[in-house]
Amino acid sequence: MTDDQGYDLSQFKATYFEECAELLATAEETIARLQEGQGTDEDLNAVFRCVHSIKGGAGAFAFDDLVHFAHVFETALDHLRSGRAELTPHVADLMVRGNDILGDFVRAAQAETALPADHGADILAQLSALTGAKPTMAAPAPTASAMATTPTPPAFSTFRIRFVPSPDMLRTGNDPLLMLRELAGLGELEVVVDTGKLPSLTEMDALASYLSWTCTLTTGKGRAAIDEVFEFVAGDTAQIDIEELNDLPGDEEGDGWGLFAPLPSANASQDEEGDGWGLFGDAPGNNAAAASSVTTPVAKAHAVSTQQASPSQGGAVHTASIRVDLDKIDRLVNMVGELVITQAMLGQQASGFTVESHPELIQGLQELSHHTRELQESVMAIRAQPVKALFSKAPRLVRDLSSKLNKQARLVMSGENTEVDKTVIEQLSDPLTHLIRNALDHGLETPEERMAVGKPAEGTIHLAAEHRSGRIFIEIQDDGRGIDRQRVLAKAMEKGLVEPGQQLTDEQIDMLIFAPGFSTASEVSDVSGRGVGMDVVRKNIQDVGGRVVVQSTPGAGSRFILSLPLTLAVMDGMLIQVGGQRYVLPLTNIVESLRPSPQQARSLVDVGNVLTIRGEYINLLALHAIFGIPGAITDPTKGLVVIVETEGGERVGLLVDELLGQQQVVIKSLDSNFRPIHGISAATILGDGRVALILDVSALRQMGAVANAAQ
Amino acid sequence: MQNAAPPAETQTGSSRQFISFTIGDEEYGVDIMAIREIKGWTATTELPNTPEYMRGVINLRGAIVPIFDLRARFSGGRTQASPRHVIIVVSVHDRVIGILVDAVADIITITTADIQPVPELDHHVHSGFLTGLVTVDGRMVALLDLHQLFDSELIADATAAA
Numbered sequence: 001m002t003d004d005q006g007y008d009l010s011q012f013k014a015t016y017f018e019e020c021a022e023l024l025a026t027a028e029e030t031i032a033r034l035q036e037g038q039g040t041d042e043d044l045n046a047v048f049r050c051v052h053s054i055k056g057g058a059g060a061f062a063f064d065d066l067v068h069f070a071h072v073f074e075t076a077l078d079h080l081r082s083g084r085a086e087l088t089p090h091v092a093d094l095m096v097r098g099n100d101i102l103g104d105f106v107r108a109a110q111a112e113t114a115l116p117a118d119h120g121a122d123i124l125a126q127l128s129a130l131t132g133a134k135p136t137m138a139a140p141a142p143t144a145s146a147m148a149t150t151p152t153p154p155a156f157s158t159f160r161i162r163f164v165p166s167p168d169m170l171r172t173g174n175d176p177l178l179m180l181r182e183l184a185g186l187g188e189l190e191v192v193v194d195t196g197k198l199p200s201l202t203e204m205d206a207l208a209s210y211l212s213w214t215c216t217l218t219t220g221k222g223r224a225a226i227d228e229v230f231e232f233v234a235g236d237t238a239q240i241d242i243e244e245l246n247d248l249p250g251d252e253e254g255d256g257w258g259l260f261a262p263l264p265s266a267n268a269s270q271d272e273e274g275d276g277w278g279l280f281g282d283a284p285g286n287n288a289a290a291a292s293s294v295t296t297p298v299a300k301a302h303a304v305s306t307q308q309a310s311p312s313q314g315g316a317v318h319t320a321s322i323r324v325d326l327d328k329i330d331r332l333v334n335m336v337g338e339l340v341i342t343q344a345m346l347g348q349q350a351s352g353f354t355v356e357s358h359p360e361l362i363q364g365l366q367e368l369s370h371h372t373r374e375l376q377e378s379v380m381a382i383r384a385q386p387v388k389a390l391f392s393k394a395p396r397l398v399r400d401l402s403s404k405l406n407k408q409a410r411l412v413m414s415g416e417n418t419e420v421d422k423t424v425i426e427q428l429s430d431p432l433t434h435l436i437r438n439a440l441d442h443g444l445e446t447p448e449e450r451m452a453v454g455k456p457a458e459g460t461i462h463l464a465a466e467h468r469s470g471r472i473f474i475e476i477q478d479d480g481r482g483i484d485r486q487r488v489l490a491k492a493m494e495k496g497l498v499e500p501g502q503q504l505t506d507e508q509i510d511m512l513i514f515a516p517g518f519s520t521a522s523e524v525s526d527v528s529g530r531g532v533g534m535d536v537v538r539k540n541i542q543d544v545g546g547r548v549v550v551q552s553t554p555g556a557g558s559r560f561i562l563s564l565p566l567t568l569a570v571m572d573g574m575l576i577q578v579g580g581q582r583y584v585l586p587l588t589n590i591v592e593s594l595r596p597s598p599q600q601a602r603s604l605v606d607v608g609n610v611l612t613i614r615g616e617y618i619n620l621l622a623l624h625a626i627f628g629i630p631g632a633i634t635d636p637t638k639g640l641v642v643i644v645e646t647e648g649g650e651r652v653g654l655l656v657d658e659l660l661g662q663q664q665v666v667i668k669s670l671d672s673n674f675r676p677i678h679g680i681s682a683a684t685i686l687g688d689g690r691v692a693l694i695l696d697v698s699a700l701r702q703m704g705a706v707a708n709a710a711q
Numbered sequence: 712m713q714n715a716a717p718p719a720e721t722q723t724g725s726s727r728q729f730i731s732f733t734i735g736d737e738e739y740g741v742d743i744m745a746i747r748e749i750k751g752w753t754a755t756t757e758l759p760n761t762p763e764y765m766r767g768v769i770n771l772r773g774a775i776v777p778i779f780d781l782r783a784r785f786s787g788g789r790t791q792a793s794p795r796h797v798i799i800v801v802s803v804h805d806r807v808i809g810i811l812v813d814a815v816a817d818i819i820t821i822t823t824a825d826i827q828p829v830p831e832l833d834h835h836v837h838s839g840f841l842t843g844l845v846t847v848d849g850r851m852v853a854l855l856d857l858h859q860l861f862d863s864e865l866i867a868d869a870t871a872a873a
Binding site for chain 1: 758
């Protein structure tokens with residue numbers, strides 16, 4: 001091994017294995033598309049690139065078994081994409097299994113264990129047969145063919161830019177500093193300032209520009225991006241000369257390890273390099289390409305994604321990215337949280353000052369607040385990832401399970417690009433797998449049963465993600481038989497979860513499937529029905545501040561709706577006062593607030609207090625009663641009622657003393673040092689350093705119902 | 712369990728250090744290695760529907776720290792907390808918690824041989840919370856096992872609430 005030479009390769013290895021995991025997932029997803037017959041040649045190319053990249057890295061670390069298998073796999077793929085072999089359903093299956101074996105080799109290399117010598121030998125033989133070659137057990141040289149197929153190297157160019165603002169430039173509202181900063185954002189920038197025209201201090205006009213600059217910029221974004229920076233000043237307001245220097249240093253990316261996703265083709269704007277200087281605004285297409293490359297989020301940087309990496313498209317997508325340890329980002333997130341608190345504290349201290357008495361202070365605080373929010377959003381964006389990573393496992397799961405269960409199922413996915421915090425994604429993986437299994441196993445009927453009730457033999461499972469009111473909603477919907485409420489209720493009574501004679505609404509019966517230890521499967525299968533299912537699903541989701549709701553129509557199917565916070569760190573809240581206590585209500589829950597008239601607030605036997613609002617009756621919950629807070633306003637007509645919406649979409653009124661104002665709060669867990677409290681989702685620290693509790697509206701509604709029932 | 716083996720450095724030469732504090736007339740000791748800091752009483756944010764001895768939470772440099780009233784824990788009623796009361800911040804099972812006591816008395820160094828077992832049938836303290844008794848300058852100091860005291864109740868309450 002290369003370790004003998006004294007290098008510490010472990011760090012590179014870790015990176016490599018991370019890459020491998022992504023590449024394998026991408027390959028699997030793409031193969032699934034091919035298998036369904038929806039794939040294109042580009043998909044084959046994508047799979048090839050994945051396998052190739054895995055092989056390249058494996059070669060560098062001398063994982064010989066891995067290299068060997070990857071090579072045969074890659075060769076087979078090469079035959080397929082060049083049309084020398086045909087992509088039949090059998091071959092597609094072979095690819096799925098090949099990808100699995102490749103994954104086995106990768107994991108074995110990571111765990112530093114050896115797989116049996118004949119591991120995957122049958123697959124290997126079939127893959128070799130595809131190319132007409134005999135399987136060989138000797139590891140071929142990984143590099144020769146590898147280099148030949150490496151996509152066009154990335155286009156890095158160095159430009160010399162001479163930037164001479166006219167003396168009036170500042171008066172036109174253009175600031176050279178901003179442009180230089182923007183240039184620096186494009187790549188590596190060296191700036192030399194020419195102060196030759198600077199007059200003596202007494203003669204200086206504060207509003208005139210005297211400085212000029214010579215910049216050397218190395219960028220992969222091309223000429224068009226530079227032109228864009230000077231778009232508004234070129235010509236009259238400033239003299240801009242851009243010259244491309246051709247003595248480029250060798251591109252560092254071409255290390256041939258294949259560790260990093262192959263970059264797409266050269267920047268289209270390179271074609272212009274011979275056009276000389278001073279051409280501006282002539283290439284809207286290029287500008288658009290450059291602009292799109294700038295806005296491509298860094299988080300998507302593992303650009304093996306098939307749409308982006310297509311070498312045939314001329315789009316210049318150079319996504320510079322680095323891998324960062326999650327701990328470092330978490331530290332950043334925490335610091336931003338502290339900053340938000342400090343900012344709230346300063347705001348509170350300065351609340352006695354007016355704009356008239358302390359204009360700079362007030363303005364400064366407003367800017368601070370603005371910047372803090374922007375900083376926080378940027379930091380959160382670093383952690384955000386598309387749910388695609390989560391959804392990509394679903395097609396495979398559905399395929400495997402439907403054949404195992406003799407069911408026919410079609411998976412429809414939407415909203416895969418919806419972004420959400422990485423932690424949320426990690427926590428969602430198991431629950432989602434379980435819900436999909438559940439939909440297939442318990443939800444969908446067999447083709448015969450479906451035909452008998454007039455449904456198409458093939459069932460549909462719909463997996464969707466979307467952003468709505470500051471949360472992410474993930475839905476798993478099937479068109480199967482729906483929840484059998486009779487059976488659920490009978491089972492719940494048998495398990496003692498429901499008292500005999502207790503009246504439950506359909507909704508309450510449906511929610512029983514989430515009760516601990518509940519499972520209606522009469523026989524335990526290896527697919528689902530171990531009885532640890534749905535309550536674990538609910539717990540996992542609650543752990544990340546989410547909630548799961550089920551809606552079911554007998555005979556027509558069930559729909560599980562997961563609603564989760566986009567981020568686990570900061571949210572907008574409304575500070576309320578009840579008695580001597582302050583609480584935070586999540587702003588996303590609040591619909592409106594009002595002070596009811598005596599006619600509006602009524603007390604009913606049986607249900608407790610109700611509130612009429614625009615002809616509708618809603619439950620009125622008194623926070624002081626639920627939490628036992630002394631000294632609060634008990635008469636709804638003297639306090640304030642905040643109308644809040646629970647996750648299920650139900651509206652309830654919450655009686656509080658008063659609203660103290662809206663602010664951003666940093667979410668702090670209560671159970672890291674204590675334990676969860678019912679009705680409270682988390683805690684936060686207010687500007688004065690005191691702790692305030694964040695209310696969990698849906699839990700409060702349940703508690704209110706219990707409190708009313710007890711009366 | 713962690714509590715079975717106190718940190719090695721306090722055990723060398725079979726001598727251990729404790730911080731002793733008072734609640735009313737009684738004196739208790741806590742292993743000094745578990746103690747993170749000692750601070751004066753500050754107002755807490757009360758948590759709804761929690762037992763009497765749970766005084767609420769405070770902000771300790773950005774962390775939410777629960778405060779337990781040890782007098783109330785030992786069924787002596789809630790402490791009338793004033794700024795002269797003391798919160799001892801301890802680390803138990805990777806959790807940071809504060810315990811409210813009347814005053815800190817002393818740092819005591821004792822040899823393990825001096826620790827006497829707790830007699831059975833202690834009338835108002837569940838004896839599982841005490842690891843032993845020592846006599847220091849004629850005063851009796853009851854040594855507390857924080858792990859027992861808080862572990863059992865955190866778990867018990869959590870399951871009760873679920």
